[in-house]
Amino acid sequence: MLKEIAGGVCAPKGFKANGIHCGIRKNKIKKDLALIVSDVRCNAACVYTTNLVKGAPILVTQQHVADGKAQAVIVNSGNANTCNADGVEIAQKMCALVEEYTGISAEDIVIASTGVIGQPLSVEPIAKGMKALVEGLGEHSEAAAEAIMTTDTVKKEIAVSFELDGKECRIGAVCKGVGMICPNMATMLMFITTDAAISSEMLQRAISADVKGSLNMLSVDRDTSTNDTLAILASGLAGNREITAPDANYRTFCRALRTVTTEMCRKLAADGEGATKLIECSVTGAASLKTARLCAKSVINSNLVKAAMFGADANWGRVLCALGYSGAKIDPDKVGVVFHSAAGDVEVCRGGRGVEFSEVLAKKVLSEQEIDILVSLGNGRYHATAWGCDLTYDYVKINGDYRT
């Protein structure tokens, strides 16, 4: 019943979007300003980075959604508006500009910025571009997805439909993020729209729970960003009875939400800075969910595992090593490891010891673009999945000179 549909954040009823190049990025034509608006005031919920150094836009958004309501999202790329003396003032000015051109109260606007930290953000190009941005609003989820990209190489959007009370509901999303990606209670930037009717309280509960198994299990480089923001706006226009309790409809909504966030995690990981491969680590047989998650994340975070995956080298000892320092209580003598991809399976470790395997097959399996590292702990019934990517020359290149 759950199916993927087109339209991104504009798929749910009531949402329009747009993205333009306004000039925050010098000498470039890449879009740098995005706007998502709803026809009606929405229930809204957000989660943010846990980094103590927080972008100014986050401080402003926190105030604006304190009442659980929002109607628009304004986002710029090319500058994180973080560690700037006038950051909050600039973020407020951006919201005031949206109010001026759309009539939506500044207090109902979610704002986010992404790019270099610690460089003053001029409001000038944003002021100049706002008219065109608002006039061009339409079914342009793709333009919005493009405008929030930094070193991303592909646009990231998705939409799904599902049923509540016999009414078709939709959830759409756009996101960005390639480096400084190790979300903790939030991701880089992700904006989700839905026309399902759901109270602000249940919406917050749904995404706060969701990120623990989705975005918090994603890591490109273990650097938790200063600007991570996930915002969800629910227009309620699908016509279902508003979800106000953790009932069956809530669970249906959460499953659809998880489909969206998980798919976005895979897109984010696959497009990690410099990545040539999506690495998925699935841990089963854990004594607790915490253990499963710690282990999966630890494997995904290991520079040595990541470099081995880049080189298609079945160096499974590094997986064991990462499990061992994960902080989780595991029994090394029960650990099994299998590398899996479209090219097949290769078992490399059983009971904590190496098993003989074909290096030729291993090379083939690890030369695919999507690699699963399947870890069994032999200790219980809990499982978890984490997403990441390989560590490549291009990651070093991109980050050796990001500012210029």
Added chain:
Amino acid sequence: MLKEIAGGVCAPKGFKANGIHCGIRKNKIKKDLALIVSDVRCNAACVYTTNLVKGAPILVTQQHVADGKAQAVIVNSGNANTCNADGVEIAQKMCALVEEYTGISAEDIVIASTGVIGQPLSVEPIAKGMKALVEGLGEHSEAAAEAIMTTDTVKKEIAVSFELDGKECRIGAVCKGVGMICPNMATMLMFITTDAAISSEMLQRAISADVKGSLNMLSVDRDTSTNDTLAILASGLAGNREITAPDANYRTFCRALRTVTTEMCRKLAADGEGATKLIECSVTGAASLKTARLCAKSVINSNLVKAAMFGADANWGRVLCALGYSGAKIDPDKVGVVFHSAAGDVEVCRGGRGVEFSEVLAKKVLSEQEIDILVSLGNGRYHATAWGCDLTYDYVKINGDYRT
């Protein structure tokens, strides 16, 4: 009074060493077997990795030094003897071989292995090489330092002399470690000798305290190894009154020890896999020692900071970002950052905000081989230093295909 001297682990009275190529490494002439012996039975203390996946040699060493005594150290490179079904048996055989040729009881032997995880280690080349290894024992600290190297590009040894009760005492050390380096209560492999007379109990206390501010503050890639071992042997031949309490002589000994371990940390970091630069992060003005250490280590561990250092890019926002997610309680609005090197100082952040600086000077400062990142938290009197290196193409290259 404390001065650096020649001789490495053979500088203290009573110690001989050697290193040979016995054939653990196929088709290579690099030395792969090292031995350090003392003329007398020594007080000994060790610290090991906290990784739950532990190398078999560690299990054997733990038993052997349970009585606080040891007389020899046998080490092989080229194979970590970890995650092998017969690992403990092989390690015991290696100790028995040392007993056979030296007469030193196997129970008094520290053993360590380093190299690939999960590949069976044959005792054969070791058995064949033992005679030559023992016969060649002498003032060959350098040969031992060379034999424990894996992808290290330089030998790492040091010795210092100092006085206790008017007697000249010495501490010498050799170590190795370039990747999978994020020691936690131990380092990759470090062996320290001293002729100072000090009880096993005080020796253990000294190194357990020392590593918190030295080896545990070192990180090449945040991957805590399965085989980290630091062992110290005290022959007592310097003739000072045995240290048996935390008195003034103990503190003098600890200062000399810290000089040795700190200098070794700098050598390890500078030779980090693929590294072109030694990065030292000094945090001052912290409200607690824990905060200072968390912050310094977080900066050193950040892939993004490391890549920026490789590119000589003064992207200080990444330093702030790393401080923010360090887990330490800091006030971002009080943070100051200065980049320092032989080429000068460049202040880039004050009060959590960017300050204008010369990009030309910054490039010059960051193009040196030793970079200090000076962080002031403005919040107290505690300070800490962590050591690391830049993230380079060569790190990826080395680790993309380590096994072949």
